[in-house]
Amino acid sequence: MMTSPLRLLIADDHAVVRAGLRALLDGEPDLEVIAEAGSGEEAVLLAAELAPDVVLMDLRFAGTDGVIDGAEAVRRLTTKAAGTAVVMLTSYSGRADVVRALEAGARGYVLKAGPPEELFLAVREAAAGRIGLASEVVGHLVGQVVSPPPELSxxxxxxxxxxxxxxxxxxxxxxxxxxxxxxxxxxxxxxxxxxxxxxxxxxxxxxxxxxxxxx
CATH class of the missing domain: 1.10.10.10 (Winged helix-like DNA-binding domain superfamily/Winged helix DNA-binding domain)
Structure with missing residues (x-):
């Protein structure tokens, strides 16, 4: 029995990045990009309207003051599109960014420079209600658990x-x-x-x- 592909929304402020991600994701038989957004605000509106299974959300959007970042967009999505999972897709791997995104409600965190397989896995894990993290991100978080964070003087x-x-x-x-x-x-x-x-x-x-x- 054929199952419907996972419906995805890409949110990134760079059109070239969105086009590349669309081509990459649409190449997977169980994934389908249904819409794109160029800002966090637009992503929230489209997610509320289209109810995708997963939103791929950039962490930081360029623009003037007042533009919400990816973490804030995730918070808004949890109320306006509660059934949609969010995977952060970003260039920033700092522990503070990862924790902020996960605390906001993201179900995954993947680096743009990582292998496509990590992205595919994170999307599928998030859609299934689990957490999908890039291996580098897991390393950061595990390191913090194993070794207590150094204190500031x-x-x-x-x-x-x-x-x-x-x-x-x-x-x-x-x-x-x-x-x-x-x-x-x-x-x-x-x-x-x-x-x-x-x-x-x-x-x-x-x-x-x-x-x-x-x-």
């Missing part, structure tokens, strides 16, 4: 608090009576310890770990 916490307040490197240096070079060194260590690749992700992860409270 008091000075590093001060730097993160100033980051959260929107201070530039120069402003942080002046506030803490440090050189800008020393501030940059602290940032490198903070990013490594928090598994972040930018200032916003570092602040988000510090809040998640209870190292920082935003008022």
């Amino acid at each position: 008091e000075r590093e916490r001060e730097v993160v608090r100033l980051l959260a307040d929107g201070h530039s490197n120069r402003s942080i240096a002046e506030s803490l009576y440090l050189s800008e070079a020393t501030v940059k060194t602290h940032l490198v260590r903070i990013y490594r310890k928090l598994g972040a690749d930018n200032r916003a992700a570092a602040v988000s992860e510090a809040v998640r770990r209870g190292l920082l409270e935003l008022t």
Whole structure:
């Protein structure tokens, strides 16, 4: 007995990426791309209208202020298209990004640079109600479980608090009576310890770990 293919929605702000993914996914007999979205907002609207089995969601969308990111789109999808699973397909493998996406309700997390087989598997796992993660992502998460995350020093916490307040490197240096070079060194260590690749992700992860409270 023939079964219907899984119906997919691709959400990415790059048309070339969407076209490549469509060609790749439509090549699988049990997968069918039914629509594309160029933003998180559009993905939420289309998912509510079309009720796909799985949405492949980019983590970050380019645009002006007010554009929602992939994690926020996932949160909205859980209420507007509750029966649809979401797999994040992104270039960002930092632990903070992975955790944020999964906490938002994503059922999978796959890297754009990974092998197609990982993407296919994640889509099928998510559609079946399971979690589909790229092997590299699993390695990050398992490493954090096996080895407790390194603690931030008091000075590093001060730097993160100033980051959260929107201070530039120069402003942080002046506030803490440090050189800008020393501030940059602290940032490198903070990013490594928090598994972040930018200032916003570092602040988000510090809040998640209870190292920082935003008022």
